[in-house]
Amino acid sequence: MTSPTSLHIEQQDDVLLLKLNRPEKRNAINDELILGLEAVFSAIPDGVRCALIYGEGGHFSAGLDLSQLRERNLVEGLHHSRMWHRALDKIQFGRVPVVAVLHGACVGGGLEIAAACHIRVAEQSTFYALPEGKRGIFVGGGASVRLPKLIGVARMTDMMLTGRVLSADEGLAAGLSQYVVGAGEGLAKGLELAKRIAQVGEMTTYGVMHVLPRIADSGQAEGLMMESLMATISSSSPEAQEQLREFLEGRGKKVMRNDE
Ligand code: 1HE
Numbered sequence: 001m002t003s004p005t006s007l008h009i010e011q012q013d014d015v016l017l018l019k020l021n022r023p024e025k026r027n028a029i030n031d032e033l034i035l036g037l038e039a040v041f042s043a044i045p046d047g048v049r050c051a052l053i054y055g056e057g058g059h060f061s062a063g064l065d066l067s068q069l070r071e072r073n074l075v076e077g078l079h080h081s082r083m084w085h086r087a088l089d090k091i092q093f094g095r096v097p098v099v100a101v102l103h104g105a106c107v108g109g110g111l112e113i114a115a116a117c118h119i120r121v122a123e124q125s126t127f128y129a130l131p132e133g134k135r136g137i138f139v140g141g142g143a144s145v146r147l148p149k150l151i152g153v154a155r156m157t158d159m160m161l162t163g164r165v166l167s168a169d170e171g172l173a174a175g176l177s178q179y180v181v182g183a184g185e186g187l188a189k190g191l192e193l194a195k196r197i198a199q200v201g202e203m204t205t206y207g208v209m210h211v212l213p214r215i216a217d218s219g220q221a222e223g224l225m226m227e228s229l230m231a232t233i234s235s236s237s238p239e240a241q242e243q244l245r246e247f248l249e250g251r252g253k254k255v256m257r258n259d260e
Helices: 031-042 074-092 109-116 143-151 153-162 168-174 186-199 202-216 220-235 238-248
Strands: 007-012 015-020 050-055 098-102 105-107 119-123 127-129 179-181
Touching (some): 098 109, 098 186, 105 109, 119 186, 143 153, 168 179
Parallel strands (some): 015 050, 098 119
């Protein structure tokens, strides 16, 4: 797999690790980097069951590379935003779940990338902001669709209009991340979660990634119908049948309070 030097790729067993690698620009996302992400998530190698995105240096990402913004006219701006939408849709609705490991700045387009991932682990140093308000622009990488689903319209409005910056703990309480860990512990936690995710049956994973968000976007009647169809299809998969048999024969794992 070829990728720009600003995106480092490494496979560890069934987990694909992607490192945003422009620390000198605080992992600001230029076209090369967003196209690199789109290319990776369009062609996840066979055998990979989960991906993990993290950032080199002191920050996850400073968002859009603002130096590229000045050079665009109106139509180019529109195509640029749509390019981000395509790339981030590939992350959210791709082949495998994606864990984002956050630290330092997770702002603007960096937060948009994180929001397209399925699980977010934040180190204590993480701070979240939408500086678009300060720069006289609007979000363009999908934040207006994805963030209100995580934190609500009111919190996003606050972040954009008042420039409010949320800490890691505030982000956890608001729903921006599912986990907060200590300094330097994010990658280990992210990998631990990725390895667990890789064990989940493929049909269940597909349902959670592709069907659950569609159900959440539909009305009750359509949602319940999709749920019934998904439940029926998944429970008749050979994988599910085998795991149910294991449990009923006393060989399956029990649910424990701190499930390992
Ligand atoms: C950048 C960028 C960038 C840093 N584009 N070059 N995002 C923002 O408005 C956030 C802007 N960045 C910052 O507020 C700060 O850089 C940080 C808080 C992230 C980090 O601060 P610090 O002190 O560690 O680094 P720095 O000294 O500010 O930056 C180091 C270098 O990175 C410097 O370049 P240099 O050549 O002078 O060394 C900075 O110019 C450069 N740099 N951030 C370009 N964002 C799909 S639409 C999404 C819309 C958005 O994302 S808007 C939000 C943009």
